Amino acid sequence: SQQGEEDPQALSIQEGENATMNCSYKTSINNLQWYRQNSGRGLVHLILIRSNEREKHSGRLRVTLDTSKKSSSLLITASRAADTASYFCAPDTGRRALTFGSGTRLQVQP
């Protein structure tokens, strides 16, 4: 399957804490992408990490990739209530179409 599986399914933290969510996949990839979906909205592309990269930062986001373990993690530091959303990983195998898993539902309590 080209689908990524996110873990945990749900995560609840306090504002200011860090949030870590994980993604596992089964096939070789060109890159792996993370998306956010706020309630009632479309997905928004957050960050992409290429297969030859191990870590990437963008603002408060930090993504790691371990191709040997076929896993990735997304860390959101100093979380805010506005970070409340569902987060999806999408392994890009070069097929062009992405397959999304069930996502991690993050709740940040103010």
Next chain:
Amino acid sequence: DAGVIQSPRHEVTEMGQEVTLRCKPISGHDYLFWYRQTMMRGLELLIYFNNNVPIDDSGMPEDRFSAKMPNASFSTLKIQPSEPRDSAVYFCASSPPGTPHEQYFGPGTRLTVT
């Protein structure tokens, strides 16, 4: 840029009626995707186009569903006849040429079939 535009944003129809969802991709993007999202099944890819040509429609659930892309700036997803189980949020997304293959999603159309 206005982003991906979808219309209508909400659609309520009765079982058996024809429903047409519309999408305008971002200018210059050569890939267009249609997804369906439900609580039970998550986000499912229905069909995608490249340069207006359907590439993979294996996700289209039944013959009641059809999609067209008559030109680079417009696509439709049609359900005829509609059934209550078609109730979902339908998203359109587009992707620029080349790599990497990030996708840009529209706001979605919430379809309710009664």
